[in-house]
Amino acid sequence: MNTILFALGSLQDEIDRVYALDVDAFRDCINALSLTDLVFLWKAVGHEALGRRLSEEIDPEVVSQVLERLPYSTKAESLKYMSNEQRLLVVETWSLQKNHDELRKLGNWQRSQEIEWHLGIADRYIKSSRLPMDRCASCGNCYDYWQSIDILDCMRHSSCEACLQEDGVCLHCDPSFG
Numbered sequence: 001m002n003t004i005l006f007a008l009g010s011l012q013d014e015i016d017r018v019y020a021l022d023v024d025a026f027r028d029c030i031n032a033l034s035l036t037d038l039v040f041l042w043k044a045v046g047h048e049a050l051g052r053r054l055s056e057e058i059d060p061e062v063v064s065q066v067l068e069r070l071p072y073s074t075k076a077e078s079l080k081y082m083s084n085e086q087r088l089l090v091v092e093t094w095s096l097q098k099n100h101d102e103l104r105k106l107g108n109w110q111r112s113q114e115i116e117w118h119l120g121i122a123d124r125y126i127k128s129s130r131l132p133m134d135r136c137a138s139c140g141n142c143y144d145y146w147q148s149i150d151i152l153d154c155m156r157h158s159s160c161e162a163c164l165q166e167d168g169v170c171l172h173c174d175p176s177f178g
């Protein structure tokens with residue numbers, strides 16, 4: 001039984017329950033929601049890990065439809081923090097024109113956010129237009145459009161998703177890694 005809609009008033013227990021479901025049960029639970037209710041849930045969730053499940057374990061076509069109905073900042077945050085794999089699948093559901101438009105909008109949004117961050121550098125960027133760091137400090141690969149760029153703790157280097165250490169530590173700048 002999908003009780004999630006009844007629980008949105010006092011959400012935390014229900015969020016914890018849904019968060020603990022395995023992938024199939026989670027998908028069943030989400031698939032039972034209408035698009036409107038899914039959008040409502042997506043907006044209501046301040047729970048980071050559940051937000052990640054929402055963006056990563058649902059059909060990219062559905063994610064794309066939900067994103068269209070979110071306020072822009074929620075949409076941009078969702079795109080920013082989902083995995084590269086899921087983000088690229090979502091982008092593939094768009095036309096080339098929409099892809100360009102969304103990339104430009106995201107680039108503008110990222111620039112507008114910088115003032116909120118220490119030294120004016122965000123924790124993560126999505127490769128859009130010109131950015132201060134164009135390649136991963138570990139593997140040396142240049143970033144492709146729509147790939148995530150994680151800024152490391154030294155604030156001078158960045159990492160691709162594959163090379164990222166859990167705590168965002170920079171292996172170049174941290175002497176304990178020799």
Ligand SMILES: [Zn+2]
Nearest residue numbers: 136139160163
């Ligand atoms: Zn790398």
Ligand SMILES: [Zn+2]
Nearest residue numbers: 154157170173
């Ligand atoms: Zn560094």
